[in-house]
Amino acid sequence: xxxxxxxxxxxxxxxxxxxxxxxxxxxxxxxxxxxxxxxxxxxxxxxxxxxxxxxxxxxxxxxxxxxxxxxxxxxxxxxxxxxxxxxxxxxxxxxxxxxxxxxxxxxxxxxxxxxxxxxxxxxxxxxxxxx
Numbered sequence: 001x002x003x004x005x006x007x008x009x010x011x012x013x014x015x016x017x018x019x020x021x022x023x024x025x026x027x028x029x030x031x032x033x034x035x036x037x038x039x040x041x042x043x044x045x046x047x048x049x050x051x052x053x054x055x056x057x058x059x060x061x062x063x064x065x066x067x068x069x070x071x072x073x074x075x076x077x078x079x080x081x082x083x084x085x086x087x088x089x090x091x092x093x094x095x096x097x098x099x100x101x102x103x104x105x106x107x108x109x110x111x112x113x114x115x116x117x118x119x120x121x122x123x124x125x126x127x128x129x130x131x
Contacts, residue, residue: 045079063091
């Protein structure tokens with residue numbers, strides 16, 4: 001249900017064998033974590049962090065943060081900030097030399113959150129090719 005708050009028009013994924021297999025694969029992957037924040041036993045904010053092995057920077061990996069989302073009724077409480085901070089610590093523990101994330105170019109509130117978490121939009125330019 002939380003991912004329906006990720007972007008306009010998002011819907012719940014249908015339970016399927018493919019979905020179950022994807023979930024099992026994520027759970028088995030030590031380089032893939034889904035960070036959550038709960039209130040009253042309900043997951044209300046989340047992000048995904050993935051560690052990518054790397055041949056440069058002394059073979060230090062890098063991390064990608066994706067799918068930062070907070071239920072609309074729980075926004076402005078610092079929950080996404082806590083999820084991102086935890087994801088950054090996860091990356092530090094895995095000896096990453098950098099963490100990257102991308103955001104929709106229109107999500108100015110999200111951009112403010114990322115800047116508050118010490119990310120910048122000056123060093124790199126992101127590109128997307130939808131498949």
